[in-house]
Amino acid sequence: MESGKQAYILSLKQICPTLSDNELSLFVSKLSFHNLQKKEFFLETGAVQKAIGFITAGLVRSFYVDSAGDEITVGFYQAGDYATHYHSFLTRQPSNYTIQCLEQTDIACLSYEDLQWVYQQSTGFERYGRLVAEEILKRQQARIESFIFQTAEARYLTFIEKHPGLFNRVSLSHLCSYLGIERQTLTRIRQRLAHQ
Template structure:
């Protein structure tokens, strides 16, 4: 088995410790590998997402273009994350977001049909799917609430705390867009924190 597959199956087992080796082998029989270069799109806005992509290695950014033509960053996906606009993927609807590689990226992919087939094979797989969906929902909710309840500085500190390995892998413009702040505001926040 390829090392990438081992990484993925280990993450599945971490979510569902009771999963058997036979079930894991069945799971592995359905997934495929995909490698994209920096700047290539995993998902294009307006298209239906074909595959759920587990990031084995690399980094991606999810974004949309606002009515003024500005590209707004809404998320980052790195090792161990699923690159997806999940509600649109499940509903088989065109996504409003694009997901682009910021680094060369290796994925393990599962098509929608294969995912549904896997769910039908065992309650363990259904449980895994539910746990992943809950994790994605929690992240989305946390992002929404960060704009309601946190200051820009708190959002910045939260990002550093929860995604410390990403900080040196993304551009400041992408970070500012994700935090919903101007470049000058980020500079002021960092100067203020440096003085503390």
């Protein structure tokens, strides 16, 4: 738990370097820490996202189930990332997504109510909230545009570039689902790149 606190404080300082030690202590006092096992759920479809989850160790994936009953992976989140369906968190509406651990995972959580309380204590925390929301929005926009403007191969190369350590930690089926391609297509892409 102590290492989780330190990881979150380090992240806060990187996002908002002007936060004082007192402000950081106030923030950390509102956190709860959870250890989840592989395959355990942090959020299930139909539930409201009640807390922002900051991953201090481990790996999770976010997915939804399509009309054919297939799981469609929309994101992988590792240490230093926020595992949160932000729309559900803000609107208090049920989520259409599931967040599941791919490894044993430690998550620091801050409830919606505690986040609102923290915002009232300091404008520095409001800045933190805005910057985190902006980062989540940028990632979502980049993902949408990757399907509009990139080929399957370009999406694969972007994934390898932005997440070099993830390739060996996620299954090929989850990766193919995330990239929106068939397994055979990914095999052909990898073979072609290996011979370049």
